[in-house]
Amino acid sequence: MYFHGTTKINEKGHLEIGGIDTIDLAQQFGTPLYVYDVELIRKRARGFKKTFDKLNVPAQVAYASKAFSTVAMVQLAKEEGLSLDVVSGGELYTALCAEFPPEKIHFHGNNKSVEEINMALDANIGCFVVDNFYELDLLAELCAAKKVKANILIRVTPGIEAHTHDYILTGQEDSKFGFDLQNGQAETALKQGMKSEWLNVLGIHCHIGSQIFETTGFILAAQKIFEKLAQWRDEHQYNPQVLNLGGGFGIRYTNEDEPLEPHQYVEKIIAEVKTQADIFKMTMPEIWIEPGRSLVGDAGTTLYKIGSRKEVPNVRNYLAVDGGMSDNIRPSLYQAKYEAVLANRPLEQAEETVSIAGKCCESGDMLIWDLPLPKTTNQDLLAVFCTGAYGYSMANNYNRIPRPPVVFVENGEATLVVKRESYQDLVRLDLPLNSSVKI
Numbered sequence: 329m330y331f332h333g334t335t336k337i338n339e340k341g342h343l344e345i346g347g348i349d350t351i352d353l354a355q356q357f358g359t360p361l362y363v364y365d366v367e368l369i370r371k372r373a374r375g376f377k378k379t380f381d382k383l384n385v386p387a388q389v390a391y392a393s394k395a396f397s398t399v400a401m402v403q404l405a406k407e408e409g410l411s412l413d414v415v416s417g418g419e420l421y422t423a424l425c426a427e428f429p430p431e432k433i434h435f436h437g438n439n440k441s442v443e444e445i446n447m448a449l450d451a452n453i454g455c456f457v458v459d460n461f462y463e464l465d466l467l468a469e470l471c472a473a474k475k476v477k478a479n480i481l482i483r484v485t486p487g488i489e490a491h492t493h494d495y496i497l498t499g500q501e502d503s504k505f506g507f508d509l510q511n512g513q514a515e516t517a518l519k520q521g522m523k524s525e526w527l528n529v530l531g532i533h534c535h536i537g538s539q540i541f542e543t544t545g546f547i548l549a550a551q552k553i554f555e556k557l558a559q560w561r562d563e564h565q566y567n568p569q570v571l572n573l574g575g576g577f578g579i580r581y582t583n584e585d586e587p588l589e590p591h592q593y594v595e596k597i598i599a600e601v602k603t604q605a606d607i608f609k610m611t612m613p614e615i616w617i618e619p620g621r622s623l624v625g626d627a628g629t630t631l632y633k634i635g636s637r638k639e640v641p642n643v644r645n646y647l648a649v650d651g652g653m654s655d656n657i658r659p660s661l662y663q664a665k666y667e668a669v670l671a672n673r674p675l676e677q678a679e680e681t682v683s684i685a686g687k688c689c690e691s692g693d694m695l696i697w698d699l700p701l702p703k704t705t706n707q708d709l710l711a712v713f714c715t716g717a718y719g720y721s722m723a724n725n726y727n728r729i730p731r732p733p734v735v736f737v738e739n740g741e742a743t744l745v746v747k748r749e750s751y752q753d754l755v756r757l758d759l760p761l762n763s764s765v766k767i
């Protein structure tokens with residue numbers, strides 16, 4: 329079993345995170361419970377940032393807050409000197425509540441609304457990552473109305489899609505995001521942006537995929553972008569200040585995964601950008617990246633109480649926990665794999681193979697298939713590792729299950745940063761049949 333960050337087994341033989349016994353955490357805050365190892369988040373953030381500093385490359389490391397957005401997490405990102413990528417009014421609002429420096433906020437999204445754009449303009453955010461022609465027009469119009477100029481990055485799809493070990497080159501990128509680099513749309517967007525008195529085209533953005541374990545895809549993307557940038561310099565006298573190469577750096581969910589360290593991704597990316605800038609005799613742009621999962625993914629552990637058991641003779645044994653797809657939809661959504669141990673006796677020899685089911689009313693509500701475990705009782709706690717990214721942020725109230733609380737642990741101290749939802753919270757927005765609110 330691979331333990332991340334400060335996770336270890338303590339003198340009582342229990343799982344400990346951030347210097348705190350997970351059994352104590354479960355007793356104090358209940359289950360299910362998301363536990364975040366703050367020291368590990370800091371280490372990851374510093375890993376990315378230090379590498380740019382060491383190589384003396386002007387950069388921004390923007391935390392992709394879609395991975396896990398709460399006020400405390402955004403405050404932590406601020407403490408670590410990160411920038412912030414937001415994708416909605418809600419993520420932006422969270423950032424503003426956390427008093428995140430607005431000039432370091434980058435606004436993403438393929439369908440930003442008028443209200444969202446106005447909210448971001450009023451907050452004076454750092455830049456908009458413009459995704460399509462509709463947004464290009466809308467943003468310029470809303471800027472004109474307010475008489476403010478917005479910085480933009482033009483999001484391009486370079487014709488490369490990368491996931492874990494694979495990358496595929498696609499001719500015409502079939503994606504809802506961005507302007508295609510090959511078919512001329514990106515160039516049209518650039519010209520339109522340059523022409524607008526309300527927009528300042530700071531640079532180019534691309535994001536090639538997620539859970540990527542090698543640097544080939546980033547390198548190919550950089551090469552394709554530089555080819556175009558050289559052309560645009562010659563034809564339109566355009567020189568980008570910023571090149572944002574997105575996020576997607578992989579993490580170790582199970583021992584089948586072999587991610588690189590943050591510094592390894594960054595070093596290779598920088599080396600390629602320098603090479604390309606030399607080849608085309610271009611000024612080196614500022615490099616921005618936007619990691620989400622690789623900052624918070626392996627820092628999160630979910631604690632569950634074990635409940636019912638169903639044995640299907642000669643087929644499999646199901647063990648149900650007190651959460652499921654309502655707090656972690658990734659296994660149901662895209663067959664994501666996780667590892668887990670019993671938090672109260674992680675060292676005990678496995679005696680059987682069980683499949684971990686959630687408590688939601690869906691057959692697909694499974695968290696882990698075929699997990700070796702000791703024989704369990706309902707006194708046991710299951711700790712599922714690497715649930716820090718896209719767990720809480722994708723949590724939902726299916727079956728009206730309240731969302732679990734989030735606790736940050738660091739140096740032997742636990743801080744509750746999101747309260748457990750109550751049944752009252754669940755009906756907070758409901759109105760009775762004879763409501764006085766009529767249209």
Ligand code: PLP
Nearest residue numbers: 392535538575576577619620621
């Ligand atoms: N940037 C963009 C544009 C994305 O779409 C995503 C994820 O979907 C990210 C960054 C963060 O990706 P990851 O969490 O895999 O690092």
